[in-house]
Amino acid sequence: MKYCSECGEKLSLLIAENDSQPRHSCTAYGYVHYHNPNIIAGCIIEHKGKVLLCQRAIEPKIGAWTLPAGFMEIDESIEEAAVRETWEEANAKVEIDALYSVFHVAEMNQVYIIYRATLLDDNFSPGPESLEVKLFDPSEIPWDQLFYPAINDILQRFKSDLQLGVSSVYSGSSVKGDVLVVDHTFKY
Secondary structure (H helix, E strand, O other): OOEOOOOOOEOEEEOOOOOOOOEEEEOOOOEEEOOOOEEEEEEEEEEOOEEEEEEEOOOOOOOOEEOOEEEOOOOOOHHHHHHHHHHHHHOOOEEEEEEEEEEEEHHHOEEEEEEEEEEOOOOOOOOOOEEEEEEEOHHHOOHHHEOOHHHHHHHHHHHHHHHHOEEEEEEEEOOOOEEEEEEEEEEO
């Protein structure tokens, strides 16, 4: 960020009083321009023992498989964003069951919030951002064609949860490279 969106003046990188981080600040207007992580909301959908994945039709990584997920919009809840993104990418009607994973991908400045969801019917098809939408048996997931390592991590944990008959809530960060189990008490 180089210029103030309020007045057009050049910004300076300053640490304001009572702050601990350098921030892009407008000395003429007195405005601090915060730059925060983007929220990615989506769903992991298990249906009859299979997981719904979308094959990307847009950059980055056209052709890679991923969960239906995308950027949260202003004035919508995280759950609404997850349901909307699932509809936009997979034309799938879902109902949110529970929080499943919160994962920070620092190098992309993103926080993924993934919910377990129930597919309300068998009707789904590719939306404009997907080449294909498919239910995969966990043993058939195209592991070497997944969009991002965090998606691999989420799907590996989900596969394990399905085998154990439990559902956990996970939190982690790609910076540390580890994933912490927050809660391991839900039974299917």
